[in-house]
Amino acid sequence: MIEDSLARSGMKRRDLVVAVAILMLMALIAARLEQHAGSEVLGGTARAADGDTLTMNGLRIRLSGMDAPELTQPCRRDGAEWQCGAAARARLAELLRQGAIACTLIGTDRYNRTLARCRVGGEDLGARMVREGLAVSYGDYEDAEALARAERKGLWGSSFERPQEWRQQHGRPQEEPHEVVGGILAMVLRAIGLQ
Structure with missing residues (x-):
């Protein structure tokens, strides 16, 4: 026995x-x-859909790590309404016209949107938008946001609601700070019941 x-x-x-x-x-x-x-790179020209989303080669790409005001979102500056969402889109469009865009695809988010880090002229578009105060840090770019805030650039020189708060108050879908879901490791861990 x-x-x-x-x-x-x-x-x-x-x-x-x-x-x-x-x-x-x-x-x-x-x-x-x-x-x-994360090494798949798309290149070419792109069009700004809003302050944190672009369209390239028929693919809608959400810039990872930052969140820009919604297209119709207003802010207040010097007592007057300022269309900060439209301003963010206009600035992203201006940056996209500066040359060829290279986007490193990261994956998709829980809404099945393609997430990417995009560069124009070697400069990270997300970092630039946050540094200019036309987007807030959303899982990345905290240093750029701190500089924009200290210099009162863009949103930080006005009164505004963070885009996520504005979406919540106006019945728009909420999202969490960008984290890639559906990665291979995550799929394996889910398959074996560890996630």
Whole structure:
């Protein structure tokens, strides 16, 4: 009986070791694949849909890590209404006209929107929009926001509601700070019940 118990427990330990080894191998493979997932780059010309979204080659791309005022969102500056959402879109459009755009695709968000980091002339568009005060940090660009705030640029020189708060008050869909979902590692972890 003792021998049977030891044999069964040895079998359980061996099975556990094999299972852990398989999981580690799957995680390693997934991590390698995810490294390359962010390396897909789209290039060309683009059009601004709003202050944080552009269209390139028929694909609607949401700039990751920042959040611009909604297109119809107003702000107040010097006691007067200022169409900060329209201003953010106009500035993004102006930046997009400065040359060829290169967008590194990151993945999709929970709304199935394509998330990307885009550059024009080597400069990160999200960082530029936040630094100029026409977007707020939304999971990234905290340093750029701090500088814009200190210099009272754009939104920071006015009174405004953060875009997420404005959407909430005006019945627009809410979103969380950008995090890529559906990555290979996340899919593996969900498949084995660890996420």
